[in-house]
Amino acid sequence: MDPAERCVLAALVALVAGCADISPDSDIEARKGGGSGIDFDVGADGTPGFLLEDIQLRPGVTVDLFVNLYGTLDKPSKSKDCHFAVHGGVFAAASWRPYADALGEDACVLVTDMPVRGNSGVPQGALFGDLDLFDYVTAIEEVLERLDDRKIRPRTILGHSMGGTLVMMLQQRLVDEGSSLRKRFGIREAILVASDLPAEVPWALGDSGDLSGLLQAFAVTEPAYGELFEIPVSLWPAFYFTNRDNDVVPGALTPAEIEAGGFNALGEPLRAIHQLNGTGPFTSRPSAEAELFEKGTRLRAIAYEEDIYVQLAESETLYEHLTGDSKSRCFVPVYGPDAVHVLQFSNPQALVDAIEDSEHCHY
Known part of the structure; x- marks a missing residue:
């Protein structure tokens, strides 16, 4: 493991030890959007959206999932x-x-709460802790179908962190079936945000094997849910x-x-x-073949x-692997002292700007 990666792990250990006394700060008011031409359900937190009951994750296992609407959507054609x-x-x-x-008044962002968080329910037929990433992929596929x-019918899909892997x-599942995000759902844009990496892309931190101990340190058994992280x-x-200097950056959100x-x-x-992460019982991370997004759905x-x-x-290697674009024309690095893994929380305008500034890229 190189010095930079040792710093990452050292930062986690040191900061975990020192963050327990961080004081609360002001609350964030939940945004509530909606429209008049569609029948919306209302989540427990007051967010409008769609309650999709009995999503089948695997035979005998179902869950009620809530698709939250942040912004406005007044008729299906605008979706x-x-x-x-x-x-x-x-995350939720x-x-x-x-x-x-940050997108403004005309925003329309649809986000599904995965099980046991936000406005979604608890799996029936299996413990939450029994689920894996394949179940989550099935959940997303079924939600898009519903x-x-x-x-x-949104034309853009975004995935943050683990969401990028999903x-x-x-896309890999659909391609293996002779389809794709574009063919099946009409999705023309895919945007990976601080995405985790598939097995085919080298990852210094993950490939070092040092994550196993960290994951186990935060493993707990919840009687009602099973073994969670x-x-x-x-x-x-x-x-x-x-940040990479082991400091909590300005603008970081407080626990409150x-x-x-x-x-x-x-948890998960x-x-x-x-x-x-390709740890524990898994010998490798999920797979994504080369040029998975070569055409049909543009990837950023x-x-x-x-x-x-x-x-x-x-991340640039990931982009080149998935697109075959050696010139990285739709790879979008975001620079700045606050450009950490969850920049969309603390400085969401920076993410909006990065997406808008790359709107006309092509490969």
């Missing part, structure tokens, strides 16, 4: 301008709300708002703000997190200079 976003691991759908707010039945896995909200600044915004989840199935990859998990060069 082509919506963004369908996938949240990351241990509300983690995309700051991005929707939305299509309602003539809600977008790749869904949980990060106490008091430690979020250490995990997500730390994170909880008030509903950005965090109870430990099995799914091991699968994501947004990467952050101060991300302690995935380096800029690794």
Whole structure:
């Protein structure tokens, strides 16, 4: 492991030890949007959206999932301008709300809460801890199908962190079936934001093998849910708002703000997190073949200079692998002292600007 990677792990250990006394700050008010031409359900937190009951994750296992609407959508025909976003691991759908707010009044961002968080339910037929990434991919696929039945057909999909892996896995599944995001759902744009890396792309931190101990350190057994990976909200600044110099960056959200915004989840199935990282019972990370997004759906990859998990060069390699574009024309690095893994929380305008500035890229 090179010195930079040792610093990453040292930062996590040191900051985890020192963040327990971070004081709360002001709450974040949840944004509520909606429209008059569509029948919306209302989530427990007051967010409008669509309650999709009995989504089948695998035979005998179902869950009720809620698709949150952040912004406005007054008729199905306008859904082509919506963004369908996938949240990351241990995050909830509300983690995309700051991005929707930064987009402005005409924003339409649809985000599904994965099980046991936000406005979604608890799996029936299996413990939450029994789920894996394949179940999550199935959930996204079924949600898109249900939305299509309602003539809600967004043309852009975004995935943050683990959500980026889920977008790749869904595209891979569809391609293996002779289809694609474009053919099946009419999705023309895919945007990976600080995405995790598939097995085919070298990843210094993940390939070092040093993540296994860290994951096990935050493994807990919840009687009602099974074995989970949980990060106490008091430690979020250490995990997500730390730069490559081991410092919590200016503008980092406090634990109180994170909880008030509903950005965090109870946790994730430990099995799914091991699968994501190629640790525990998994010998490799999920696979994504070369040139998976060569045509049909344009891919952009947004990467952050101060991300302690995935380096800029690794994200660029990911982009080139998935597109075959050796000139990196739609690879979008974001620079700045606050450009950490969760920049969309603390400075969502920077993400909006990065996407807007790369709107006309092509490969």
